[in-house]
Amino acid sequence: xxxxxxxxxxxxxxxxxxxxxxxxxxxxxxxxxxxxxxxxxxxxxxxxxxxxxxxxxxxxxxxxxxxxxxxxxxxxxxxxxxxxxxxxxxxxxxxxxxxxxxxxxxxxxxxxxxxxxxxxxxxxxxxxxxxxxxxxxxxxxxxxxxxxxxxxxxxxxxxxxxxxxxxxxxxxxxxxxxxxxxxxxxxxxxxxxxxxxxxxxxxxxxxxxxxxxxxxxxxxxxxxxxxxxxxxxxxxxxxxxxxxxxxxxx
Amino acid sequence: xxxxxxxxxxxxxxxxxxxxxxxxxxxxxxxxxxxxxxxxxxxxxxxxxxxxxxxxxxxxxxxxxxxxxxxxxxxxxxxxxxxxxxxxxxxxxxxxxxxxxxxxxxxxxxxxxxxxxxxxxxxxxxxxxxxxxxxxxxxxxxxxxxxxxxxxxxxxxxxxxxxxxxxxxxxxxxxxxxxxxxxxxxxxxxxxxxxxxxxxxxxxxxxxxxxxxxxxxxxxxxxxxxxxxxxxx
Numbered sequence: 001x002x003x004x005x006x007x008x009x010x011x012x013x014x015x016x017x018x019x020x021x022x023x024x025x026x027x028x029x030x031x032x033x034x035x036x037x038x039x040x041x042x043x044x045x046x047x048x049x050x051x052x053x054x055x056x057x058x059x060x061x062x063x064x065x066x067x068x069x070x071x072x073x074x075x076x077x078x079x080x081x082x083x084x085x086x087x088x089x090x091x092x093x094x095x096x097x098x099x100x101x102x103x104x105x106x107x108x109x110x111x112x113x114x115x116x117x118x119x120x121x122x123x124x125x126x127x128x129x130x131x132x133x134x135x136x137x138x139x140x141x142x143x144x145x146x147x148x149x150x151x152x153x154x155x156x157x158x159x160x161x162x163x164x165x166x167x168x169x170x171x172x173x174x175x176x177x178x179x180x181x182x183x184x185x186x187x188x189x190x191x192x193x194x195x196x197x198x199x200x201x202x203x204x205x206x207x208x209x210x211x212x213x214x215x216x217x218x219x220x221x222x223x224x225x226x227x228x229x230x231x232x233x234x235x236x237x238x239x240x241x242x243x244x245x246x247x248x249x250x
Numbered sequence: 251x252x253x254x255x256x257x258x259x260x261x262x263x264x265x266x267x268x269x270x271x272x273x274x275x276x277x278x279x280x281x282x283x284x285x286x287x288x289x290x291x292x293x294x295x296x297x298x299x300x301x302x303x304x305x306x307x308x309x310x311x312x313x314x315x316x317x318x319x320x321x322x323x324x325x326x327x328x329x330x331x332x333x334x335x336x337x338x339x340x341x342x343x344x345x346x347x348x349x350x351x352x353x354x355x356x357x358x359x360x361x362x363x364x365x366x367x368x369x370x371x372x373x374x375x376x377x378x379x380x381x382x383x384x385x386x387x388x389x390x391x392x393x394x395x396x397x398x399x400x401x402x403x404x405x406x407x408x409x410x411x412x413x414x415x416x417x418x419x420x421x422x423x424x425x426x427x428x429x430x431x432x433x434x435x436x437x438x439x440x441x442x443x444x445x446x447x448x449x450x451x452x453x454x455x456x457x458x459x460x461x462x463x464x465x466x467x468x469x470x471x472x473x474x475x476x477x478x479x480x481x482x483x
Contacts, residue, residue, distance in 0.1 A: 018354045021259040022266060025416060058257050058350040065256060066414070068427035074418055097416050104259030109350040116348055133281055135289055136337060142298035143305070143341050150299070151306040158310070176441070180448030183307050183322065187329065187449065188457050190299035198295040206291055238263070 324371025
């Protein structure tokens with residue numbers, strides 16, 4: 001079902017998800033937002049195991065950057081212990097801060113992944129050309145198109161290094177040199193590919209814009225209703241947060 | 251490289267809007283500069299490939315000090331210049347946000363930080379190679395380390411000024427946490443400086459023409475100044 005939703009609708013829903021994750025502060029409403037995003041992902045029949053894997057990155061980022069706040073945030077002390085003679089404690093506000101940041105991050109990442117995993121490349125290309133300046137849209141599309149080849153090439157070179165016992169090399173300097181060589185090679189190959197692509201584009205009459213093979217129609221009435229619902233939710237959340245002291249901690 | 255790895259919701263809406271507007275200004279300036287200089291198909295392809303390599307390389311875990319991720323923004327600046335490099339920074343940040351490597355709302359702040367790294371990296375490298383006549387490794391290392399140390403301070407500044415949502419700490423109270431962040435980013439910057447130095451030396455041996463953007467003498471510019479001077483006489 002989600003695969004058939006108009007890409008514009010999905011894109012706008014992502015924007016409103018980012019907005020709601022930014023504006024909402026009540027933990028229960030944030031958890032509801034996360035639940036909705038997971039339901040959206042599940043409705044697309046996408047594998048949940050893959051989602052858990054993708055969640056690792058934002059979880060690591062949030063935890064490593066805000067772990068100090070668990071100890072320094074003022075609030076009721078939940079756990080106290082001594083470290084090198086100094087008393088430090090984990091506070092309730094510190095834990096809530098980390099939890100809220102996690103919930104916000106995971107809700108947005110889930111919707112973002114759902115969008116990109118259920119939208120065709122040609123539709124993303126059309127949306128990029130309709131929303132961005134031409135040069136930027138061309139760069140996005142070209143980078144997106146060749147990102148996977150570049151990633152595969154780097155992976156292949158890393159595999160070649162490992163198969164030749166390159167991973168046995170120890171020492172900061174040696175490891176850095178090895179990886180610098182791999183990345184340097186990747187950049188050189190990328191530039192050579194760019195030169196070939198540029199010649200191919202010019203030979204095929206590239207005049208500043210890629211041809212759009214598939215256009216994306218505007219959202220249907222159902223899609224517009226969904227967008228309107230998200231917009232109303234965002235407007236209420238923003239008004240309650242910034243202009244009026246609303247209920248539920250907004 | 252310095253990068254605000256905070257996810258969506260870390261900054262409040264007004265700060266999000268501010269950083270995004272500033273970043274939009276930087277991107278608009280880059281597009282204007284490119285349009286004036288002429289955007290060729292080769293430049294477009296080179297910038298796109300640099301962005302795709304930059305993103306792909308940033309996902310690789312280097313087994314140094316437990317594992318590091320580098321982003322090579324100063325290197326991209328050295329290879330493609332500040333204007334194209336700023337666009338690459340935006341593209342890399344958008345791809346990163348799509349997979350949870352930073353938030354969508356953080357794209358503005360991250361693009362500002364990365365654009366600063368690219369500009370500082372480019373001009374520092376150019377200064378060292380052009381004026382100080384240092385070797386490629388020294389120039390690459392110094393330019394990258396300088397750019398990333400400055401950007402580490404800028405990252406901490408942005409986080410302190412914006413504040414973390416739901417945190418009751420003032421900027422001063424959050425300073426110890428930020429100090430750890432600054433120190434980690436600076437150390438990573440020095441390591442990336444070493445890596446960039448090696449990469450630039452490698453590229454200089456294999457394809458020195460790829461470094462023309464940052465190593466070209468300002469002969470064209472000077473020739474134009476001289477020609478204009480003669481025309482006015």
